[in-house]
Amino acid sequence: MGTQFPPFSSLIRGLDRPDKKERLLVKKAKNYKAQIGIAVVIVALIAIVGIRIPKFLSLENILNVIRQTSIVSLVSYGSAMVIIVKGIDLSVGGLIAFCAMVSGLMMKAGIPMAIAIAAGILAGAIMGLFSGIMVEKLEVPAFITTLVIGQVANGFALMLNGGNSIGGFSDAYVFIGNGKILGIPVSIYITLFFVVLSYLIMNRSKLGTHIYAYGGNAQVVRNQGISTAKINYFVFTFSGICAAVAGILLSAQMNTVHPAQGGNYQLDAVAACVIGGVNMAGGEGKVYNALLGALLIGFLRNALNLIGLHPYYQNLIVGVLIIAIVAFSMYKRHKKVELSKVY
Numbered sequence: 001m002g003t004q005f006p007p008f009s010s011l012i013r014g015l016d017r018p019d020k021k022e023r024l025l026v027k028k029a030k031n032y033k034a035q036i037g038i039a040v041v042i043v044a045l046i047a048i049v050g051i052r053i054p055k056f057l058s059l060e061n062i063l064n065v066i067r068q069t070s071i072v073s074l075v076s077y078g079s080a081m082v083i084i085v086k087g088i089d090l091s092v093g094g095l096i097a098f099c100a101m102v103s104g105l106m107m108k109a110g111i112p113m114a115i116a117i118a119a120g121i122l123a124g125a126i127m128g129l130f131s132g133i134m135v136e137k138l139e140v141p142a143f144i145t146t147l148v149i150g151q152v153a154n155g156f157a158l159m160l161n162g163g164n165s166i167g168g169f170s171d172a173y174v175f176i177g178n179g180k181i182l183g184i185p186v187s188i189y190i191t192l193f194f195v196v197l198s199y200l201i202m203n204r205s206k207l208g209t210h211i212y213a214y215g216g217n218a219q220v221v222r223n224q225g226i227s228t229a230k231i232n233y234f235v236f237t238f239s240g241i242c243a244a245v246a247g248i249l250l251s252a253q254m255n256t257v258h259p260a261q262g263g264n265y266q267l268d269a270v271a272a273c274v275i276g277g278v279n280m281a282g283g284e285g286k287v288y289n290a291l292l293g294a295l296l297i298g299f300l301r302n303a304l305n306l307i308g309l310h311p312y313y314q315n316l317i318v319g320v321l322i323i324a325i326v327a328f329s330m331y332k333r334h335k336k337v338e339l340s341k342v343y
Contacts, residue, residue, distance in 0.1 A: 065295075068253075069297070071265065078242035079092065084279075085231060091150035095149075097257070098123065098157040099120040101161060104257040120247070129240065150262075150266075165257060166256065190245070191291070213226070216282070271321065
């Protein structure tokens with residue numbers, strides 16, 4: 001008898017389909033490639049604008065941009081988790097104002113700063129949890145839920161002090177927003193703390209695995225007996241906490257609280273997530289990459305300011321950037337689906 005060879009089709013399958021370890025390495029390579037790509041864009045932006053405007057390259061300006069970007073960065077961490085589970089959080093703007101107003105009024109009433117800050121963060125957590133309950137139990141779409149919660153939070157911020165601003169906080173409170181430790185702004189330390197916390201949750205815990213799985217295929221997660229309620233409750237609560245911390249940090253930077261200080265932070269937060277590679281269709285993306293997205297937006301806005309471009313045009317440019325990146329992200333996802341059907 002002659003030598004028996006395996007079927008040619010089996011050889012082809014072996015070549016076409018890498019094993020689990022190889023797929024994991026490819027996936028990691030793609031993630032690192034995305035991170036490096038964003039970093040290269042940031043460096044290129046700094047270099048190009050720095051040649052035209054030397055002030056842009058000063059250490060003082062760079063640290064100031066990073067300090068200002070800390071607000072968007074904090075909000076984007078929570079927003080990223082919500083997006084990964086195929087949701088969106090439009091309440092963060094209202095929560096930024098409401099939670100800061102709660103803390104500010106308590107401090108003005110003589111309540112210790114630590115307790116006042118804790119109360120503001122708790123207020124954000126409760127509002128976020130309420131969003132999660134509406135999405136999970138009442139099955140109200142996240143878009144509508146968070147839009148309403150944001151409006152309610154804005155209303156509370158206006159009602160609490162009759163629509164007036166408050167300011168003149170203690171030096172200790174202002175230090176949180178503007179002080180430095182070892183030459184680095186305190187706000188940067190706070191931002192890095194939440195970066196590490198988000199990384200540990202999403203990449204080193206079972207909860208993070210469940211969040212990604214839920215965003216990828218909710219029905220499979222339910223069939224496995226995993227509580228989708230806990231996932232929704234957590235991501236929206238965490239987003240509320242991030243918005244609360246961002247609001248308190250913003251008020252400390254400005255030494256004032258304004259009922260409308262939330263502005264359009266939800267837009268910049270979503271932009272930071274998308275630029276950082278978080279897929280709007282859910283199930284994909286690294287939360288900590290939102291920091292790179294936020295930095296890119298921060299340096300872009302700073303460059304446009306130094307050039308003298310009107311804020312209206314700045315919003316237009318950021319908006320077009322979001323649309324382009326979302327369209328490209330969806331295109332890649334569709335191509336991936338088509339390739340998976342072929343193989």
